Amino acid sequence: MATIQDFEQLDIRTGTITACDPFPGARKPAYKLTIDFGPDAGLKHSSAQITALYAPEQLVGRQVLGVVNFPSRIVAGFPSEVLVLGVYAPQGVVLITADRPVPNGLRLG
Numbered sequence: 001m002a003t004i005q006d007f008e009q010l011d012i013r014t015g016t017i018t019a020c021d022p023f024p025g026a027r028k029p030a031y032k033l034t035i036d037f038g039p040d041a042g043l044k045h046s047s048a049q050i051t052a053l054y055a056p057e058q059l060v061g062r063q064v065l066g067v068v069n070f071p072s073r074i075v076a077g078f079p080s081e082v083l084v085l086g087v088y089a090p091q092g093v094v095l096i097t098a099d100r101p102v103p104n105g106l107r108l109g
Contacts, residue, residue, distance in 0.1 A: 011069035012085070012108035013037050014098055015044070020056040023047060025076035031056060032078055038105020041068045047080040052092025065096045065108060 019034035029051040035044050046066065050059075067083040074080070086093040 009069075010067055011041075012065055013041055013068050013104075014063055014102050014106045014108075015041075015066055015068075015082075015104050016061065016063050017059045018043070020059040022056070023076070023078065025078070027076070030075075031059070033059070033084065035064065035066060035082060035084070036104050037066070037068055037082070038103060040105050044068060044082040045079055046082045046084050047073075047075040047078055048084045048086075048093075050084075050086065050093045050095065053094060062095070063097055063101060063104075065098070 015035040015037040017033055018036050021032045023030040023032045026047060028049050030047050030049045031051060033046045033048050035046060037044055065085045067085065070083055072079050072081045085096040087096065
């Protein structure tokens with residue numbers, strides 16, 4: 001079982017996708033995202049396997065939640081700095097979002 005202290009170690013924040021580009025070099029279909037996580041966390045990049053349900057033009061301007069304090073991972077030569085949160089549904093990954101707009105960088109808590 002995880003503890004509340006385990007959960008509190010995760011820095012999950014709101015961010016707005018500012019750019020979404022195809023990622024043909026990825027093993028599985030994915031996008032390269034640039035996300036604005038506000039003044040404290042800043043702009044972060046992420047590789048996200050969300051192509052089944054989202055087109056790039058649907059993602060730019062969308063607010064998402066992401067874990068911003070995991071170590072960066074290199075995915076096919078691309079630095080993925082944040083884990084964008086989603087749930088695995090039968091039709092594909094569904095992004096986790098706030099149900100109304102909030103400032104970028106707010107922490108889940």
